Every structure is written in C-alpha cells, then in structure tokens.
Amino acid sequence: MSDTKTLYTANVHVVGGREGSARSSDGRLDIKLAPPGSRGEGSNPEQLFAAGWSACFEGAMAIAAKSKGVILPASVAIDAEVELRHGDEGYSLAARLNVSVPGVDPAVARQIIEAAHRTCPYSKAIKGNIDAVVALV
Structure with missing residues (x-):
C-alpha cells in the first residue's frame, strides 16, 4: 500500500x-x-504547459537550493519553450527550460537545476515521453 x-x-x-x-x-x-x-x-495548451512547468520547476529549485544551504536570488528566471511538432508518428511536444540564476556559482546552479529536474513533478511526468532539455543560461 x-x-x-x-x-x-x-x-x-x-x-x-x-x-x-x-x-x-x-x-x-x-x-x-x-x-x-x-x-x-x-x-493555447503549449503556453499553459510552459507556464506550469516553469513555475513548478522554480519551486523545485528552491527546495534543492535550500537542501544545499543556498538562497536563490529573487531574480531567478526561467524562459520556457514548448514546441508542438508533427511528423510521421503524428503530433508530439518538445520542451526546453532556459534557467537563469544570477549571482550563483554556475557549478552550484547546475547542481540545483539537475536536482530540480529529478524532483519536479512536471519533469518526472515528461521524462522519456518528450524531447526535453533544461539548460543554465
């Protein structure tokens, strides 16, 4: 159970x-x-998905940062791209999060982003189902 x-x-x-x-x-x-x-x-649904995933992801980043003793700056920003695609197998989605974490060491920011991508419910839902990339910019 x-x-x-x-x-x-x-x-x-x-x-x-x-x-x-x-x-x-x-x-x-x-x-x-x-x-x-x-x-x-x-x-449209793609915009709504982009907004939902970004907001959820930033929350997951805050949890990951706190576990590392890092305080995320208020200026953290996520630009999401969600593509509606069509090919031989019909319609599909692809997505990318471009994450900006000003003032945080890039190596630490990458660790936080990787942890968030493992724990964010949206990231978990799409894992292996669509082309998805999360990048530090």
Missing part, C-alpha cells in the same frame, strides 16, 4: 478544445483558448 497522499487537485472544465475556453472550479483560471499562432484572443 502506497503512502502517497494527494496534496491538491486542480479541476478545470474545458469547452471547445483549442478554440474554446477553460475555467477552474474555483474561478481563478478563466481563459479563452486559441490555436497556436492564431491572431485571436486566448492562450
């Missing part, structure tokens, strides 16, 4: 797919959706 406990469940209702809307059960997320590259209002 697992000792895993659920800490939070996000509930989001989507209508209309990539050209519809998404609303969370608590109303904190209420957005229009639009296909990538369209000129209309709205975000």
